[in-house]
Amino acid sequence: MTVSKRFTDYDPYDFANRRHIGPSPAEMAEMLKVVGAESLDAFIDETVPAAIRQEAPLDFGPPLTERQALDVLRETADRNKNLVSLIGQGYYGTITPPVIQRNILENPAWYTAYTPYQPEISQGRLEALLNFQTMICDLTGLDVANASLLDEATAAAEAMAMAHRVSKSKRDAFFVDENCHPQTIAVLKTRAEPLGWTIAVGDPFADLDPAAVFGAIFQYPGTYGHVRDFTGAIAALHGENALAIMAADPLSLALLKTPGEMNADIAIGSTQRFGVPMGYGGPHAAYMSVKDAHKRAMPGRLVGVSVDARGNRAYRLALQTREQHIRREKATSNICTAQVLLAVMASMYGVFHGPEGIKAIAQRVHERAAALAGGLEKLGYTVEPDRFFDTMTIEVGRLQRVILDAAVAGGVNLRKVGETRIGISVDERTRPAQIEAVWRSFGGDFAFADFQPVYRLGDADLRKTDYMTHPVFHMNRAESEMTRYMRRLSDRDLALDRSMIPLGSCTMKLNATVEMLPITWPEFSELHPFAPADQAEGYRALVEDLSDKLCRITGYDAVSMQPNSGAQGEYAGLLTIRAYHAARGEAGRDVCLIPTSAHGTNPASAQMAGMRVVVVKAAANGDIDVEDFRAKAKEHADRLAACMITYPSTHGVFERNVREICDIVHEHGGQVYLDGANLNALVGLARPGDIGADVSHLNLHKTFCIPHGGGGPGMGPIAVKAHLAAHLPPRPETGEAGAVSAAPYGSTSILPISWSYCLMMGGAGLTQATKVAILNANYIAKRLEGAYPVLYKAANGRVAHECIIDTRPLAESAGVTVDDVAKRLIDCGFHAPTMSWPVAGTLMIEPTESEPKAELDRFCEAMLAIREEARAIEEGRIDPQNNPLKNAPHTVEDLVGEWDRPYSREAACFPPGAFRVDKYWAPVNRVDNVYGDRNLVCSCPPVAEYDVAAE
Known part of the structure; x- marks a missing residue:
């Protein structure tokens, strides 16, 4: 009798890993053969320096299944109290049209795209x-x-x-x-x-x-x-x-x-x-x-x-x-x-509301605010100012706390202004019943229908000009047409839902659907950032647990979630270092050492933090030139505030001297800022805080699965060692210096994404993801070896989680530029890797752990075919100016009409790597950047152009 496999043999932990980890175990075995390693662990031992490896494995409990994670998120969300907030202060209730919520916010074609x-x-x-x-x-x-x-x-x-x-x-x-x-x-x-x-x-x-x-x-x-x-x-x-x-x-x-x-x-x-x-x-x-x-x-x-x-x-x-x-x-x-x-x-x-709809919403908001003011005045309160749009302030004296508490009991948050005043802001979501609740909190019992609003704006205050006259704001706003418009636009783009986006340093990894679900739950999405703390207990628990996990991952002691981008994290980290030096009576420390290989935002962030940038050379192999670093640290010892390094390096290598770099900085009184952009190569294997760094920003929109959204949102919290914790950014609503963003926890509503990622992966899963990310990068580097030089490698020939391939030899031998390669990849159905950074004329490739072997192979086949097309130019088999590389990308228009090019339409439009049935077609041919800068137009073309086109 044949014994069937029992259902209990199914391992949900393996499934949790496989959600984010693309290659199957069998595929990993094949890839390890290609890179020449006996096992994944042996491969990692060869690649990641033993001197930086963390001693204990990353462990914060067993991973959760999707259903378990959603249950935890639901329990957490339910701890938030979702009252109506009429606090204002720059934040207002709004209604997201469902057609936009479903087709933009919840659509991976929009939220998984990269910066354009x-x-x-x-x-x-x-x-x-x-x-x-x-x-x-x-x-x-x-x-x-x-x-x-x-x-x-x-x-x-x-x-x-x-x-x-x-x-x-x-x-x-x-x-x-x-x-x-x-x-x-x-x-x-x-x-x-x-x-x-x-x-x-x-x-x-x-x-x-x-x-x-x-x-x-x-x-x-x-x-x-x-x-x-x-x-x-x-x-x-x-x-x-x-x-x-x-x-x-x-x-x-x-x-x-x-x-x-x-x-x-x-x-x-x-x-x-x-x-x-x-x-x-x-x-x-x-x-x-x-x-x-x-x-x-x-x-x-x-x-x-x-x-x-x-x-x-x-x-x-x-x-x-x-x-x-x-x-x-x-x-x-x-x-x-x-x-x-x-x-x-x-x-x-x-587009959905058009100018008439926007004006109607504004008028309704003002009318309801005016009605609210009328009721308060009927109760004997003085409403200020005389002229307002949606916000008013009321002097209530010693009744402030009584009224605020009564409003909360009625389901409404009002704004505490000083010790004797209350602020109220009406918004799009404000309903008559809520206005009546506000009146009751002030001691009145009125019906909204009994009030005719008296407008609180004078004629001189009013707008006299038209706006939003372009046809796009006057289109038929039937849901069918809106849905089709958003679909047409998304079809013109290439996002992660179509193909791998192998961008070095940008970590375009899976944004799992289960992680995205909670961000539109009202308990997370509708809270006001300055609502009373006891109404946000769920958020508090989430932030605390995520912060604890990030500390355990990085080896730091405290986290601030306030920076709402990676660059803001850099800035906040340097300000924290600056405040630390000032508190110790060393405010004169203002020199920041930055290697030439550093991220481009590093020098700009240092300048904004009041620091003077001193550039450190790179060695021939791309590493930081330690002797130059040492000499400049010594030269500026009395004024050395910090150094900014990226680890693994921006060149895609685990530098062996990172501890020495940190020691040199500390020896001369500075602090080490370690850029967290490449943390996807470290999680579970090495901790920046153990290596010697004092502060890092953590790109949650890279390593921790918050999607890039076509160029944002981002989230760049900073993690610091204990001695810097007292100097983290304060809460911004106090009005005191030190805050770096408008909200206490930055872009808080997307934190459930990173938290659920950690919950479902567990420590072992996060570590496995790091290992596979490094394997995928080395697999690509090995497969492309011979066709393209890999610019930087460690002594044993390994790269980290990304690699830089050099296309400059093609420019010399065939006149093929890095732009030509990037545009030809579009024909193959791929977004190009990071182009000409950190080295001009190169491509920096980062596949991440999310991509299965088939997608890696498809990319490699496309890159190898591009090399063969360049070889055809080198050997004189095709015109050096009129060829598939120079004319890329090709569009549907290239399939029709006359064809006078010395290569076939099939070669143009269906190169290796491109799908035949599900082919991605670029909507335009190569864009003329010079023309665009010389003839700068930065708004929708005028209506007259549409009139001409219609003739």
């Missing part, structure tokens, strides 16, 4: 972002907008820094409206202090001295509700060559006079209330718009219109010479991650 550095495969995202820029320009009345920033407070800091760059004054003082949100004031103070700028906070109509400042920022409407016309104050600033910034709520701008009409130079703000849930603080897309004269000084990403090789319209990122990897410490900012996914949601909210 390869424009030909990013046309859908780029169009959505161009819509965003157009919407912001129209609402603010300014000329050019960028494609989003991190949050309102950091956008204000970026605007202040920009004002200092472009102001013709030589002053170092900046004025801040006392009606700015407290978290904005805190982040402005943090940014200004290391740079030696003075912050003056006061009443713009009584305390502003335009002759004393390089710029000023005004909140519009103010945090306590004031709607003021700043035209006179702005004119006075311009008279003294100072710049004016307005922090403006975009929903209010559907009704109110615009910053552009007041002649502001820069407008910033948050688009959170355009359909993006509060999420206990984020992620949300901030915006910045500027006058045309200042566009080249604007930080962040800018989507522009260009043409492709056929002359068709194509979108791209414009003015990339501002990027950190090129300008380093002279960059306009250290911004690396934007909030693309959230900017796309906000732009689709604009």
Whole structure:
């Protein structure tokens, strides 16, 4: 009798591993043969230096199944109390149209894409972002907008820094409206202090001295509700060559006079209330718009219109010479991650509602706020200010706590303002029953239907100009059409749901569906970041447990979740080091040693933290030149604040001298900042805190599975040793310096992703993932060996979790550039690896552990076929200028019409690696970057072009 396999033999732990680990055990065995190793453990022993290996295995309990993890997440979510929050202060209830929630936020075609550095495969995202820029320009009345920033407070800091760059004054003082949100004031103070700028906070109509400042920022409407016309104050600033910034709520701008009409130079703000849930603080897309004269000084990403090789319209990122990897410490900012996914949601909210819908929402918000004010006045309270949009402040004296508690008992959170006042902000979600609950908390028992709102805005406050006139904001908004529009855009892009994205240093790994599910649960998504702490017990438990796991993974002692991007994490880590030195009476330590191989944001972050960058050479093999490092540490010993290193190195190698580097820094009084971008090669094998580092930022959007979202959201918490813990960023809502982001825990609502990843993998699973990530990279390096030089290897020929292949020999022998290789990979159905960084003319490949052997082989076959096409040029078998590499990518248009190229259409469109049935077609041919920068257009093309096209 045959004995069948028992169901109990099924091992859920193995399944948990296989969710994130692509190669099967049998495939790993085949790959190990290729790389020449007896076993995975033997291979890791050969690759990772024994001197840095952690002593004890990573262990925080058995891994959970998907169902168990969801049960834990549900129990945690239920510990949060989801009250109605009318707190305001920059965060408001909003309604995400379900068609946007399902087709954007919950759609891997949108949330697994990478930053659109390869424009030909990013046309859908780029169009959505161009819509965003157009919407912001129209609402603010300014000329050019960028494609989003991190949050309102950091956008204000970026605007202040920009004002200092472009102001013709030589002053170092900046004025801040006392009606700015407290978290904005805190982040402005943090940014200004290391740079030696003075912050003056006061009443713009009584305390502003335009002759004393390089710029000023005004909140519009103010945090306590004031709607003021700043035209006179702005004119006075311009008279003294100072710049004016307005922090403006975009929903209010559907009704109110615009910053552009007041002649502001820069407008910033948050688009959170355009359909993006509060999420206990984020992620949300901030915006910045500027006058045309200042566009080249604007930080962040800018989507522009260009043409492709056929002359068709194509979108791209414009003015990339501002990027950190090129300008380093002279960059306009250290911004690396934007909030693309959230900017796309906000732009689709604009498309969904159109200008009439946005205005109707703004009018309804104002009407309900006015009705609420009328009821409070009927009770005898004085409502301030006289003119407001959605926010009011009420003097209640000693009744403050009684009213606040009564409101909570009625299911509503109000804002505590000082010791005797209460703030209330009405939003899109506010319903009559909630307004009645507020009245009851103040002692009234009114029916909403009994009140006719008396408008609280004067005619001079109102907007007189049109906005959102472009046809995209007037399309048929039937759900069928909206769904199809979003589908059409996503089909133009290439994301992880289609193929491997082998980007070195960017760790494009699986974002498991089960990990994504909880972020839209109301208990996580709808909490206000400044709600009472006892209403966020679930979040507190989640943050504490995730922080504990990150400490055990890294060997550090404390974590701050506040930085909401990797670059923000760098900045926060350096500020923590700076504060540590100052507390010890060594504030003069301001030198930061940075190797030439460091991440491009490192020098920019150091400059922002008030540090002076001293560059350290790289040795011939790509490692840090230890002797040069030692000499410069000794030379600057009295002023050495820190060094910034990346480990494994940006060159994709486990450097053997990392402990020596750390010892040299400590010997000369500095602290070691170890960039956590490459932590995917360390988890479970080595801990930065044990190696000798003092602080690291951890890219949760890389190593810990938060998706890249087409260029954001990001999350870059910092982990520190115990002696630095006291100097971590404070809570931002206090208004005190030191905070780096607007919300206490940054983009809190995406933390469940990383937490559930750790819960389901367990320590052993995370360690296995690291091992396989290193195996996959070495497998690719071995398969491509001979066709392409692998630029850097360890002494035994191994690479870490990524490898750099050199395409420069092809440029010399065949005229084939790294761009040609990257564009030809599109024809094969792949996003190119990281191009020309950290070494120009090379490709940095990181496959991650998520990719199965079949996908690795498909990529290798594509790369090998590209090498053969280059060989055909070398041998004179094909025209050096008219060939598949130079003409890539090929589109569907290349299948029709005349064909005069010396290679077949099949060779053009179906190279090795490309699928025949499920072929990805780039929507445009190669984009002309030079044309786009020379003819800069950064908003949707004018309506006239559509009229011409229709003729």
